[in-house]
Amino acid sequence: DTEVTQTPKHLVMGMTNKKSLKCEQHMGHRAMYWYKQKAKKPPELMFVYSYEKLSINESVPSRFSPECPNSSLLNLHLHALQPEDSALYLCASSQDLVWPDGSSYNEQFFGPGTRLTVL
């Protein structure tokens, strides 16, 4: 199984709502990622979990709250979002390998994304 799944595919929420995005992988990957992608832009890294611990938070506003319940699951909890948070939210996973010479190898597998609209 080389698939990363994300639910829901689409989400519309008001600024006072609380919702969650879910991501799942069964490839045994130990690193999982959340990205935000605006139209015509590359994905923008938000959070990285490595071995179920938060490793990178790219100064994301606290209205986005990540959670990694186990090595296969990654959630993104949303609360009091703003219209400018409307975007495609992508999840990814990787083995997070480092070659013997110390060089980096970070092939990431992406899910199909959740299209979020904040009204």
Place this chain on the structure above:
Amino acid sequence: GDSVTQMEGPVTLSEEAFLTINCTYTATGYPSLFWYVQYPGEGLQLLLKATKADDKGSNKGFEATYRKETTSFHLEKGSVQVSDSAVYFCALSSKPLQGAQKLVFGQGTRLTINP
């Protein structure tokens, strides 16, 4: 820090034309290099990869060679099809001093192939 510079486009070609999308990078050490493709309304799919200098990645008729001397990883295809219309992202694997590894993306190149 590490960075990727990519031909932004948009690029419009006729079917069966030759494609080149330029990608150059700046990095410490010898990162792995990737091309990802994103079709409309979808996530990113890995198109090809190269892990060391002079490696050639290939998939679905696309090729790219890891050139350390020119710090480049240009994407090429000899004869494009309408189904190749998508956004293409060049990326490198980055290992900061602290924290997990991550991908550094170029800005993306939108490719449209006309029949």
